[in-house]
Amino acid sequence: MTMQNTAAIIAATAPSAIAERASLTRALDIVANVIERRNTIPILSNCRIQGDGQTLFVTGTDIDIELVVALPAAADSRLDTSVPAHGFRDFLKKATASDFVAITHEHDDSRDNVNLDFERVNYTLQALPGSDFPTLRGPSLIDFGGKPDSAYRNFRMTGPAFLDGINSVMGAMSSEETRYYLNGMFFHEYQNEFVMVATDGHRLYRRVMALPEGAAAMPGVIIPRKTIALLHKLLKGKACPDHVDIEVTEANARITWGDPDFHVTITTKLVDGTFPDYNRVIPTGNDKVAVFDADTLAEAVRAVSLVSSERGRAVKFQMSKDNAALTVNNPDAGSAHADVACSYDSYPLEIGFNASYFADMIAVGAGKGEPITAKFSDSGSPALFTGSIEGWTGVLMPMRV
Secondary structure (H helix, E strand, O other), X not given: OOHHHHHHHHOOOOOEEEEEHHHHHHHHHHHHHHOOOOOOOHHHHEEEEEEOEEEEEEEEEOOOEEEEEEEEXXXXXXXXXXXXXXXXXXXXXXXXXXXXXXXXXXXXXXXXXXXXXOOOOEEEEEOEEHHHOOOOOOOOOOOOOOOOOOOOEEEEEEHHHHHHHHHHHHHHOOOOHHHHHHOEEEEEEEOOEEEEEEEOOOEEEEEEEEOOOOOOOOOOEEEEHHHHHHHHHHHOXXXXXXXXXXXXXXXXXXXXXXXXXXXXXXXXXXXXXXXXXXXXXXXXXXXXXXXXXXXXXXXXXXXXXXXXXXXXXXXXEEEEOOEEEEEEEEOOOEEEEEEEEOEEOOOOEEEEEEHHHHHHHHHHHOOOOOEEEEEEOOOOOXXXXXXXXXXXXXXXXXXXX
């Protein structure tokens, strides 16, 4: 089977497509991220397959997030169906060797099936109508080349910058259901800069970046936690694209990347809520400044925390000239103490922090071998952290010790 016989395939009675097996497998690997193997709504276990003549579109959704992959294929424009996604992916990965796979939709009053032809073996999957598949794209069928309806911002960022921003902020997102408006990452324009923020009420991470063209006066939107995690997974490592295009509407956000040979689109509902005024939480008067070697500080926090099996146990910091004494007390297991050299030339201070949050703060804010700066006010006020990442700020609430 070769791509040269596409004319005969497209002219067949049943809507059909021929695609490269490797690209189609990659597409299924991506859309499967939002498709559960077991679902109370049958069509949500399926992926939608559509053609427009020269492109095959593979779509998965969980109602809140829609993932679409576009890849070159000889794909009949009449082709619009849906099949069990995980079964389809298993066949693509485990069937006998073939460079291409032919997809044929056979539908009449008594059957609705999709046949998969791997040259030497054929499979048949039960199908459901593509028209019944839920979508976040509105009424149009395949319109990724155009601008979305009611879009009020459309801008581009480099892929590495977008991923770096997500990486430096996502650790502070909340998973607490009662404060649902914190279950995501807040994107907005502030003082002519592009800002990403997340907080769980105990810590806050903020990243300030150059404002992309087209994002001026962008209203704040909250991208859900699950979407952020998915973006992080799909964009990290060698998969990171040169750029991503971001489109924001009143209810949805759309992030796209790729090239004509493989194009990915994520459309997500936004968190319907108001993000708190985080600028009121960021301290401005902290005048007690300590500069640590991040690696040394992280190792000391990890070491003293070993005395406790509770990740949330407080580490007490006793700040004195050029030294931080770290202590953890556990009535059931004993105590631990470590001295960490630092640059500190202010009044003595005693303050406690959640050990796990503090360790995460160091890991996010400073690279290996880099310094991290902590600014304190008093034992009951939040501490402000900056590190080697340009534009990054961390805020950590204290604990009683």
